[in-house]
Amino acid sequence: MAHWSDLRSGATADATQRRRGRVVNDVHGQLHPTRVDRVVTPRSDDEVQASVAEARRQGRPLAISGARHSMGGQAFGRDVVLLDMTCLTDVLGFDPHRGLIEVQAGIDWPGVVGELLRAQHGWTRRWGIAQKQTGADRLTIGGAVSANVHGRGLRMKPFVADLENVTIVDAQGRRRRLSRHLDSDLFRLVVGGYGLFGVVVAATLRLVPRRKVERVVSVEAVEDLAGLFENRIVRGFQYGDFQFAVDAASPDFLRRGVFSCYRPVDPATPVTAEPRELSEEDWFGLLRLAHLAPTEAFRRYAEHYQGTAGQVYWSDTQQLGVYLDAYHARLDRALGATVPASEVITELYVPRPALAGFLGDAARELRRRGVPVIYGTVRLIERDDETFLAWAREPYACVVFNLHTEHSPAGIDRAAGAFRSLIDAALDRGGSFYLTYHRFATRQQVQAAYPQFGEFLKLKRHYDPDGLFQSDWYRHYARCSAPDLAGRVSS
Numbered sequence: 001m002a003h004w005s006d007l008r009s010g011a012t013a014d015a016t017q018r019r020r021g022r023v024v025n026d027v028h029g030q031l032h033p034t035r036v037d038r039v040v041t042p043r044s045d046d047e048v049q050a051s052v053a054e055a056r057r058q059g060r061p062l063a064i065s066g067a068r069h070s071m072g073g074q075a076f077g078r079d080v081v082l083l084d085m086t087c088l089t090d091v092l093g094f095d096p097h098r099g100l101i102e103v104q105a106g107i108d109w110p111g112v113v114g115e116l117l118r119a120q121h122g123w124t125r126r127w128g129i130a131q132k133q134t135g136a137d138r139l140t141i142g143g144a145v146s147a148n149v150h151g152r153g154l155r156m157k158p159f160v161a162d163l164e165n166v167t168i169v170d171a172q173g174r175r176r177r178l179s180r181h182l183d184s185d186l187f188r189l190v191v192g193g194y195g196l197f198g199v200v201v202a203a204t205l206r207l208v209p210r211r212k213v214e215r216v217v218s219v220e221a222v223e224d225l226a227g228l229f230e231n232r233i234v235r236g237f238q239y240g241d242f243q244f245a246v247d248a249a250s251p252d253f254l255r256r257g258v259f260s261c262y263r264p265v266d267p268a269t270p271v272t273a274e275p276r277e278l279s280e281e282d283w284f285g286l287l288r289l290a291h292l293a294p295t296e297a298f299r300r301y302a303e304h305y306q307g308t309a310g311q312v313y314w315s316d317t318q319q320l321g322v323y324l325d326a327y328h329a330r331l332d333r334a335l336g337a338t339v340p341a342s343e344v345i346t347e348l349y350v351p352r353p354a355l356a357g358f359l360g361d362a363a364r365e366l367r368r369r370g371v372p373v374i375y376g377t378v379r380l381i382e383r384d385d386e387t388f389l390a391w392a393r394e395p396y397a398c399v400v401f402n403l404h405t406e407h408s409p410a411g412i413d414r415a416a417g418a419f420r421s422l423i424d425a426a427l428d429r430g431g432s433f434y435l436t437y438h439r440f441a442t443r444q445q446v447q448a449a450y451p452q453f454g455e456f457l458k459l460k461r462h463y464d465p466d467g468l469f470q471s472d473w474y475r476h477y478a479r480c481s482a483p484d485l486a487g488r489v490s491s
């Protein structure tokens, strides 16, 4: 691969920063303020290896964080040494013949997309990323590897399919390259393994040809959705999702939604020069309305989206969007809330023919429990036949709910009950749920969705016998799922 250093500016190596006894939290849900022993910010692989060696010497567990957008304590733990990876942001190589880019694990999506654009400036045929998460951009590649994420591709597998290889520093402090051909068993565990098998220091991503796509928008009913998705796929559309109505008092609740899909167009088609788009203030206004007047929020959102039909985008940059950091604190002030709150996300998977039935059950359950949905989406995923802890066991429909959660014991209990009932509704239909968003699932629910979870924990012990890599999420499920591990997992 070509060396990248002459294509990139910035990134100088400073000394590792250490801050003792710091309280960290996740960005979106904010439900897990956690005091860590110290935060270490490595600037090179050598510094990662040195941190691993030092934590081993001190007998301190080590957790790894990217942008901390997971929710449930996956990225940190009480009294751990926290390895904050966000300063490892270099591009290490680019192979334009094979469409591969190797990046350090702390780089985020705008970083990857921006560097690719810079490197291919003026080229007629360019590479772009295949998929990234929707809803937030400043998420790291290490986080994407470790949660095995997905975007809004209509025919895509989770992120593992976009990975050529990853490089880790393992529990013994060794630097190892993993792929489908090199230490494939460990590769299958590291991807989707929530940072429990090693520190991902770099990953090589498989790119796709960058294309122009046109947005096609309509407002549809959920009963028709499975057929509509199928129709778009047959017609060659590449990306799409369905954003549903969220007013529990309306008959449209989780039944009608904005269906936006993207179809490739002739390369000669000009990209829309000044697309209609929502500013940060517009998004904040919509979020505020979704809390106060959800039918009006949906009406305005649908009107805006329908107004963007026909706009032409690039297939990679259309996946970038606005995320408002700490928006809920501002919202709490604007709404005069006496108890702080946030949205906590959950994602459920159901076989596609079961989608409408599942959403009907979800609507009943959420109304009964009085837990407000602030926004939610349906997407598709293809089966993941590679990772050990695969969540996409089938070609599923993926349903995301952002539930308003008050940060009081009663508010958290209410939301937790709703999350568990949604998981049950998905499991009843042969579905599953995503482990990245919270840790409210019961041991039985984890076992039902991930029958391999016990084996996953055993393999964790095999590769990391001293329990070096730990997080509060791991400690929680290790205690629930394998009581014999309880004594080995420090807290």
Ligand SMILES: Cc1cc2nc3c(=O)[nH]c(=O)nc-3n(C[C@H](O)[C@H](O)[C@H](O)COP(=O)(O)OP(=O)(O)OC[C@H]3O[C@@H](n4cnc5c(N)ncnc54)[C@H](O)[C@@H]3O)c2cc1C
Binding pocket: 028, 063, 064, 065, 066, 067, 068, 069, 070, 071, 074, 075, 076, 085, 105, 106, 132, 133, 134, 135, 136, 138, 139, 140, 141, 142, 143, 144, 146, 147, 148, 149, 150, 151, 193, 194, 195, 196, 198, 199, 200, 201, 323, 345, 436, 471
């Ligand atoms: C608003 C919002 C929208 C989202 N949308 C989507 C979506 O569309 N699709 C989707 O799949 N997910 C989505 N997510 C979830 C998100 O993609 C994952 O939680 C992802 O892991 C977050 O990346 P991060 O950099 O914040 O990782 P963190 O939250 O910091 O870490 C996540 C996990 O990865 C591990 N980890 C991080 N870096 C490394 C590393 N270098 N080496 C080893 N382990 C590491 C951590 O230990 C932890 O277990 C969304 C989350 C939010 C808040």
